[in-house]
Amino acid sequence: MTVVTFIQHDGSERMVDGDAGLSLMETALKHDVPGIDADCGGGAICGTCHCFVEVAGDLPAPDSQETAMLGLRPDRADNSRLACQIVIAEGMADITVRLPEFQM
Amino acid sequence: MGMPASSETPDYRALPLSELDISDPRMFQFDYWHDLFARLREQSPVHYQPASPAGPFWSVSRYEDIVAIERDTETFSSEPSIAILDPEPDMILKMFIAMDPPQHDDQRRAVHHVVAPKNLKEFESLIRQRTAAVLDALPENEPFDWVQLVSRDLTTKMLATLFDYPWEERNNLTEWSDMFTNDERITAGEGVPRAVIIEHMTACLQRFTELWHERKGDGREAFDLIRMLQADPNTANMVDDPLTYMGNIMLLIVGGNDTTRNSMSGGVVFLNQFPEQMAKVRAQPELIPSMVSEIIRYQTPLPHMRRTATRDTEFRGQHIRKGDKVLLWYVSGNYDAAVIERPNDFWIERPNVRNHLSFGLGIHRCMGNRLAEMQLRILWEEALARFRTIELAGEPERTCNLFIRGFTRLPVRVTRF
Numbered sequence: 001m002t003v004v005t006f007i008q009h010d011g012s013e014r015m016v017d018g019d020a021g022l023s024l025m026e027t028a029l030k031h032d033v034p035g036i037d038a039d040c041g042g043g044a045i046c047g048t049c050h051c052f053v054e055v056a057g058d059l060p061a062p063d064s065q066e067t068a069m070l071g072l073r074p075d076r077a078d079n080s081r082l083a084c085q086i087v088i089a090e091g092m093a094d095i096t097v098r099l100p101e102f103q104m
Numbered sequence: 105m106g107m108p109a110s111s112e113t114p115d116y117r118a119l120p121l122s123e124l125d126i127s128d129p130r131m132f133q134f135d136y137w138h139d140l141f142a143r144l145r146e147q148s149p150v151h152y153q154p155a156s157p158a159g160p161f162w163s164v165s166r167y168e169d170i171v172a173i174e175r176d177t178e179t180f181s182s183e184p185s186i187a188i189l190d191p192e193p194d195m196i197l198k199m200f201i202a203m204d205p206p207q208h209d210d211q212r213r214a215v216h217h218v219v220a221p222k223n224l225k226e227f228e229s230l231i232r233q234r235t236a237a238v239l240d241a242l243p244e245n246e247p248f249d250w251v252q253l254v255s256r257d258l259t260t261k262m263l264a265t266l267f268d269y270p271w272e273e274r275n276n277l278t279e280w281s282d283m284f285t286n287d288e289r290i291t292a293g294e295g296v297p298r299a300v301i302i303e304h305m306t307a308c309l310q311r312f313t314e315l316w317h318e319r320k321g322d323g324r325e326a327f328d329l330i331r332m333l334q335a336d337p338n339t340a341n342m343v344d345d346p347l348t349y350m351g352n353i354m355l356l357i358v359g360g361n362d363t364t365r366n367s368m369s370g371g372v373v374f375l376n377q378f379p380e381q382m383a384k385v386r387a388q389p390e391l392i393p394s395m396v397s398e399i400i401r402y403q404t405p406l407p408h409m410r411r412t413a414t415r416d417t418e419f420r421g422q423h424i425r426k427g428d429k430v431l432l433w434y435v436s437g438n439y440d441a442a443v444i445e446r447p448n449d450f451w452i453e454r455p456n457v458r459n460h461l462s463f464g465l466g467i468h469r470c471m472g473n474r475l476a477e478m479q480l481r482i483l484w485e486e487a488l489a490r491f492r493t494i495e496l497a498g499e500p501e502r503t504c505n506l507f508i509r510g511f512t513r514l515p516v517r518v519t520r521f
Contacts, residue, residue: 010366017343021390026199037458038458039170039458039459039463039473040459041456043169043171043175043465045174045175045465045466045470046469047467060364065175068177068205068466068467069466069467071205071209071467072209072212072213072216072467074213074217074220077198086416101221101222102220102222103221104216104220104221104222
């Protein structure tokens with residue numbers, strides 16, 4: 001079981017069990033973790049599930065669509081990702097992501 | 105909805121596909137567009153119309169197809185224009201909504217901060233005060249025009265705030281916006297001739313150029329869109345390139361104007377058409393944010409955006425040629441039952457209510473979306489707290505414009521608690 005930790009902008013943390021096959025965005029919504037808007041429903045075309053990956057095993061690199069959307073974020077950092085594009089795989093290492101103050 | 109507003113309404117169910125006119129703005133003026141797009145989604149989801157006042161164009165009407173094209177910005181460019189009309193050779197305004205990466209990204213980032221949620225928090229109490237003042241000044245128990253007294257007034261004041269525009273001149277902003285979007289070729293001839301538009305655009309450029317120079321280096325710590333352009337290295341000299349400066353100014357004025365204005369009006373109409381939803385939101389005001397998203401879907405104030413094919417391509421079995429205009433009909437996708445459950449219902453508790461096309465998707469997705477949502481949320485929080493009833497007092501009059509779906513007049517009567 002992969003444990004997913006979401007750190008809110010105010011520092012509060014929430015640890016949930018991640019189901020294989022769900023993205024981090026879907027995992028957050030399933031557990032009512034605030035801070036992710038997911039306006040497009042999961043296609044890397046709205047940018048409102050932006051997160052900063054703090055701790056993780058090896059993740060596949062973002063594709064060109066995700067990179068394009070991240071490129072619009074004024075608060076983009078080196079560890080920026082879209083939570084809808086990180087899908088939990090069987091046996092994946094635990095992952096910790098920090099959420100931005102706002103989605104836009 | 106559902107009421108044929110004109111006896112001249114075309115019978116979209118019976119006409120041959122080749123005779124459908126998807127460029128006639130009267131479908132929005134008289135609100136008979138539902139049948140047209142239902143037919144297209146069902147029978148010709150990627151549809152070619154060989155002739156119109158703006159020339160030939162494709163119409164894409166299904167939600168998922170619109171999403172697919174929004175993703176493929178290499179094949180479907182936003183240049184030279186996101187409107188069905190091509191820019192005139194003598195006045196090609198350069199605006200980032202009609203640019204591809206990487207130029208688009210630089211210009212957008214320069215102004216994104218001003219409408220980023222972090223800054224919106226600063227604006228919230230000011231917007232609330234102004235909204236409250238506007239609502240408190242409305243007459244009670246007698247009909248008034250909600251478009252003039254509420255929607256137009258509030259969006260104009262918001263724009264003047266964002267630009268720190270001289271307050272007493274603020275109505276200029278709305279007038280210029282209306283000019284810019286009312287070319288006679290997309291308004292069934294009811295719009296404004298080009299010479300008049302150019303006259304107003306010139307006045308607008310002149311005023312904003314004056315403001316730029318007044319503010320440049322005045323040392324004041326203020327926070328407005330003009331100063332933001334001046335502060336960003338990518339746009340610090342934008343005033344020297346008048347077409348780019350003007351393009352960005354117009355984009356921000358239009359983007360913050362018709363859109364929110366018409367959603368402010370639409371909400372009143374929908375809550376009257378669906379009184380059980382009005383009762384629900386009155387009982388549960390915590391549903392207001394969700395209702396705001398549903399209002400924005402249901403209104404779809406910008407019914408389409410245009411893309412232009414950069415190469416010959418096959419799309420859903422149709423052969424689109426290089427240079428063809430492709431209209432993405434957000435208003436149709438937002439009512440596509442394949443994606444949106446019970447699309448004709450105004451349903452404030454809709455699951456996944458944020459998943460709609462009204463802001464567009466991909467790199468050109470509306471930059472002011474969170475500002476728009478906040479303005480609408482505050483409007484409804486303040487209106488529902490004040491008014492015991494908010495009723496239509498006559499038939500709404502709708503905009504005759506292919507690019508803008510909205511209201512020119514909305515008679516409303518309110519009573520206070």
